[in-house]
Amino acid sequence: MNKNHRIPYHYLNHLEQSLNVFQPHPPAVTKFFGDHVHLVRLTRDQLLLEAGQVCGHYYFICKGAVRGFIKEGRKDITTWISVENEMVTSISSLDLSRPAFENMQAIEDTDLLAMSNKDLNLLYDTFPSFNITGRLLLQQYYRDAEGRAYISRLRNAETKYRYFLSHYNHLSNRIQLKYIASFLGITLETLSRVRRKLSVQK
Amino acid sequence: MNKNHRIPYHYLNHLEQSLNVFQPHPPAVTKFFGDHVHLVRLTRDQLLLEAGQVCGHYYFICKGAVRGFIKEGRKDITTWISVENEMVTSISSLDLSRPAFENMQAIEDTDLLAMSNKDLNLLYDTFPSFNITGRLLLQQYYRDAEGRAYISRLRNAETKYRYFLSHYNHLSNRIQLKYIASFLGITLETLSRVRRKLSVQK
DNA sequence: GCTCCTATTTGACAAATGTCAAATAATGGA
DNA sequence: TCCATTATTTGACATTTGTCAAATAGGAGC
Structure with a gap:
């Protein structure tokens, strides 16, 4: 997992646009992202997170595709597949700082913007209105998860x-x-x- | 579905306690709940929400048990089962005001506290810090949903x-x-x- | 175009679960 | 306590999907 690349401007731009869908954000928030986000590059098949680790980050996919999966015996169960302009993380491990249940893996060469949970909490504290965005984002996350669960129940x-x-x-x-x-x-x-x-x- | 009952004091109390798990709330928030919440009583097997309707409310189960289910052909698929002191709603229909995908049904005689989505939004506007609670609540909701989806994938x-x-x-x-x-x-x-x-x- | 490697398809058969019908157990009144 | 109703278990069999092995198709690099 390679970090510390210079971040292409349009990557930040796409992230900003994705968030503005929920509500407009002041320039200071945009700046905050510029200052606290870092670029992660993965080649195909590389793991972004392994079950058992603590997932301390939110990721925004700039390019490529990522899947979440859990192990059942010696088989994989893929729980989600996300592509560019989508957010991914392991919610269950994030706020409790519990070890993640699932793995995350690039299934194409992938670029991600990462923000640590610590910085995200700082963002929430510094810009309280961002809690609204967080809430709406989670709501969408939830709906998407329901849709995926629906498939598995068929x-x-x-x-x-x-x-x-x-x-x-x-x-x-x-x-x-x-x-x-x-x-x-x-x-x-x-x-x-x-x-x-x-x-x-x- | 009978509404407009006097709300037992301890029901509001339990709701308050459930929310205080996330963060302390000022008395004004508690009062807001007292003023905007109403009691819903269901007998066993009664539907709280039918797929196709718009679910305009959040519910807090005071007593009893409720399940969510979707129809697949002429069969039911139960997606969740919740009991007293848990929150239930149809997230997917809530914020988009879309018709609900799933049904909600009491599987015991059940008492619920209901708040309309409209009042909830008023709550968010009036007490911005409640967005934090909302966000954390959704986060927990999401984790629970993941756990249920896990079962369905086994x-x-x-x-x-x-x-x-x-x-x-x-x-x-x-x-x-x-x-x-x-x-x-x-x-x-x-x-x-x-x-x-x-x-x-x- | 050829070769190697991987992805996808196909076939024969095994295993798990569903279906339908019936028996038994449990429960809540009268 | 007995009855009626509903919940749960059981059995025989059908159906779907999984498993394993092998064949074919497709793509990347030479």
Whole structure:
């Protein structure tokens, strides 16, 4: 994991825009980000966080794709897949400073902006109105998590994949099938068979 | 759904205590709750929210038990089960005022304190520091949702039930097996067989 | 275009879970 | 206590998905 690169201006810009969706922020907040954020570069397959470690950071994906996954026996269960302009972290480990339950891994060469939880709390203290943004961001985070959980609760493999196609279409021709299968909670083989079935029907 | 009852004092008290876990609140906030909250009484099996409706409220369970569930074909999938001193709502429908995806149903005779989303926003505006509480509450909400999603991602019925026993033990001798099975994403019959297997082993 | 490596598909079969029907157990009134 | 109703368990069998092994397809580098 390489840190301490110069941060491309448009990366900060994209982060700012993503946050402004919730409410406008004063320039001082933007400056705060510029001062407290650092760039993390990952090559494909590299781990951003390993289960058992404490995840002390929030990450904003500037470029690339990252997945969260947990180990069940010797298998992976992918819990989420995120791409550029999305935020990722391990919520459960963040505020309790507990060891993370899940792993985070780049599945493409990826650039991230990172802010430590400590700095984030400083941000909340310095700019109380940022708590609103934090709250709204978490609310969105929650809704997204619900959508993912919905897939995992579906019983039928074809239904899962159809849902995936309609809600995550931007990933369907970008992410390897093994990750998609794992995200859907089915095997690669089952996914392959579902795909054939659907392509025949069309 | 009966409203407009006099609110027992200890109900408000329990709500206050639940919120004070996150940070202390000034008496004015407590008063705000007293003025803007109303009591909802449900008998067992009554629906608190039906999918398709807009869920305009946050609820605090004073007494009883409530579940969230979605329809998959003609079957139910229970997504959560909550009991007294827990908050429930349909996050996804709340802030977007979208129709709710899921249903909420009392599975025991239940008393709830309800606050409208409108009043909650007034609370946030009037007492900005309450945004911190809101943020922390959502964070906890999120962690809980992750834990539930974890169960649904496990592939093995016995593993699911063991996890349930260790993490939701307070529900295991209280909630009907049909709801537990539905919460675990397995059939009642499979749950029954898992239970027999575990009881024989002991 | 060829080669190597990886991704994806396919087939045969095993294992887990679901389905449907019925039996038994538990529970809450009269 | 007995009855009626509901909850839970059990059995036989169907269905879906997983497993393992192998074949094919696709891509990157030469």
